[in-house]
Amino acid sequence: MTTPDQLSAVASGHPLIDIDGTVFIQFGLFLVMLVVSNKLLFQPYLKLRARRTEGIDGARGAAERMTAEADAKLGDYEKQLAVARNRSSEEQRKIRAEANAHEREVTTAARVKNVAALEESRTNVRNQTEVARAELLPRAQQLGRDMAKRILGREVS
Numbered sequence: 773m774t775t776p777d778q779l780s781a782v783a784s785g786h787p788l789i790d791i792d793g794t795v796f797i798q799f800g801l802f803l804v805m806l807v808v809s810n811k812l813l814f815q816p817y818l819k820l821r822a823r824r825t826e827g828i829d830g831a832r833g834a835a836e837r838m839t840a841e842a843d844a845k846l847g848d849y850e851k852q853l854a855v856a857r858n859r860s861s862e863e864q865r866k867i868r869a870e871a872n873a874h875e876r877e878v879t880t881a882a883r884v885k886n887v888a889a890l891e892e893s894r895t896n897v898r899n900q901t902e903v904a905r906a907e908l909l910p911r912a913q914q915l916g917r918d919m920a921k922r923i924l925g926r927e928v929s
Contacts, residue, residue, distance in 0.1 A: 920928040 917928055
């Protein structure tokens with residue numbers, strides 16, 4: 773609330789704030805404080821923020837480069853791995869084919885050998901059978917005559 777004295781001072785033309793020579797001193801002190809604050813406070817703060825931003829951007833850029841390099845190396849590794857797998861499966865196919873061919877050769881050779889051994893055994897058995905027949909047939913006839921003679925009690929011819 774304004775008092776009647778204040779109203780009369782405003783009405784009479786006297787200002788509430790007196791502007792005199794101290795304004796220039798205050799303005800000078802403000803400029804000095806502005807320069808000192810700028811040098812000691814604002815500029816170091818702005819430099820710190822700029823360095824921080826550069827560091828973050830640099831680290832981000834380095835991280836992106838490293839990620840790109842890692843992706844490229846991973847792609848190369850996967851390509852090399854695929855080539856190695858293809859070579860490996862091709863080698864496995866060749867080895868299997870060689871093993872199958874070798875197995876067929878060994879089996880065929882064993883079969884031929886077994887057939888030859890079987891034929892040889894059959895021939896030996898036939899020969900031995902013929903020899904045994906040749907030896908036993910006359911004896912068998914003699915034994916038959918002897919048995920008939922004993923059973924019948926007389927000589928059979």
